Amino acid sequence: MAECSECDADISIPADALAGEIVTCSDCGASFELDGGSGSFDLKPAQTVGEDWGQ
Ligand SMILES: [Zn+2]
Numbered sequence: 001m002a003e004c005s006e007c008d009a010d011i012s013i014p015a016d017a018l019a020g021e022i023v024t025c026s027d028c029g030a031s032f033e034l035d036g037g038s039g040s041f042d043l044k045p046a047q048t049v050g051e052d053w054g055q
Helices: none
Strands: 022-024 031-037 040-045
């Protein structure tokens, strides 16, 4: 489990997740890239394709 930095919801990380994988918060829809390894990941905000830029 990791915590969403946007809304503090718990995000479940699959046991077989790899660094660089994208996980999405089911509460607010924010996407994060897994950073780290050895079963302990940090969440980096992911830049998803198709988002509106320039706001
Ligand atoms: Zn969230």
